Amino acid sequence: MNDAPSLLHAFTPRHVRVELPSGHRFPMTKYDLLAERLQAEGWRLTPSPSVSWERLAAVHEATYLAAVRGVALDARAERRLGFPQSPALVTRSLVSTGGTVAALERALERGLGVHLAGGTHHAFADRGEGFCVFNDLVVAARALQRRAPRILVVDLDVHQGNGTAELAHDDPDLVTYSVHGARNYPFQKARSDLDRALPDGVDDDGYLAVVASDVPRLLDQYAPTAVLYQGGVDVIDGDRFGRMALTIDGVAARDRLVADACAQRCIPLAYTLGGGYHRDVLVTVEAHRRGIEALHAAWLAAWPASAAPVTGVASQASDAC
Numbered sequence: 001m002n003d004a005p006s007l008l009h010a011f012t013p014r015h016v017r018v019e020l021p022s023g024h025r026f027p028m029t030k031y032d033l034l035a036e037r038l039q040a041e042g043w044r045l046t047p048s049p050s051v052s053w054e055r056l057a058a059v060h061e062a063t064y065l066a067a068v069r070g071v072a073l074d075a076r077a078e079r080r081l082g083f084p085q086s087p088a089l090v091t092r093s094l095v096s097t098g099g100t101v102a103a104l105e106r107a108l109e110r111g112l113g114v115h116l117a118g119g120t121h122h123a124f125a126d127r128g129e130g131f132c133v134f135n136d137l138v139v140a141a142r143a144l145q146r147r148a149p150r151i152l153v154v155d156l157d158v159h160q161g162n163g164t165a166e167l168a169h170d171d172p173d174l175v176t177y178s179v180h181g182a183r184n185y186p187f188q189k190a191r192s193d194l195d196r197a198l199p200d201g202v203d204d205d206g207y208l209a210v211v212a213s214d215v216p217r218l219l220d221q222y223a224p225t226a227v228l229y230q231g232g233v234d235v236i237d238g239d240r241f242g243r244m245a246l247t248i249d250g251v252a253a254r255d256r257l258v259a260d261a262c263a264q265r266c267i268p269l270a271y272t273l274g275g276g277y278h279r280d281v282l283v284t285v286e287a288h289r290r291g292i293e294a295l296h297a298a299w300l301a302a303w304p305a306s307a308a309p310v311t312g313v314a315s316q317a318s319d320a321c
């Protein structure tokens with residue numbers, strides 16, 4: 001039976017709404033616009049489930065979790081986070097994290113899992129930063145550690161995945177790779193297993209050369225059970241918070257490259273959205289959409305029509321996943 005059409009599926013947290021003050025820098029509308037766009041193209045969307053506080057406690061400190069849960073972060077912590085606290089923000093953060101756990105679970109079952117949110121890579125054990133409350137990537141990796149004992153985080157957001165790098169620092173089975181702008185936030189970088197700090201203004205060719213050389217090599221070197229992908233599109237020319245100059249075609253090529261490298265090795269891939277702050281939110285949405293479609297196309301190409309259900313894909317050594 002051909003399992004491929006069921007890959008046209010994504011989790012979305014849009015059922016939990018957060019109202020930000022007017023003029024707030026964060027593009028909350030991109031999540032709904034992207035979900036609507038994919039749905040119109042035939043994607044089946046499932047509401048992202050909430051993550052449990054127990055699963056969060058495997059990554060975040062109890063005092064931080066209590067402060068978030070009680071809407072009781074102090075003023076400094078709230079400023080660092082970049083969002084005004086509210087009960088809705090707490091609920092949204094729970095589904096934004098739970099959706100990534102669900103996407104990884106789905107990837108382990110079917111090869112590809114897509115979350116139309118997440119990639120909150122600036123969250124640390126004891127604090128949130130830069131619009132990131134919980135670190136969904138590390139929470140997902142810990143939650144599914146038994147089924148996916150070795151995870152590679154591929155973080156291609158324009159900003160370094162500092163929280164992820166620090167949380168994974170002492171864990172040889174959670175490998176972190178980050179390509180980011182050298183002069184972008186965070187100004188003090190953490191240490192990933194492999195960091196590529198690129199100069200301002202880097203274009204499609206310069207950027208893709210790095211990713212094309214690194215990703216296949218990392219997959220061969222670490223042979224991860226699964227890849228958690230942070231596919232931020234704030235690398236695009238004109239992004240308000242980025243300093244790079246990629247095109248939308250460049251982003252689609254980047255995402256295709258990552259997906260092909262995984263699919264060709266039968267390594268399950270879970271995708272998270274990450275950043276994207278273009279002056280025109282429709283450019284951000286289009287870049288995400290093109291990237292997600294590139295992932296899907298890569299999986300279709302790797303999926304033979306006769307493929308059996310793919311539980312345990314990574315352990316199968318044939319050219320069919």
Ligand SMILES: [Zn+2]
Nearest residue numbers: 157159234275
């Ligand atoms: Zn970013």
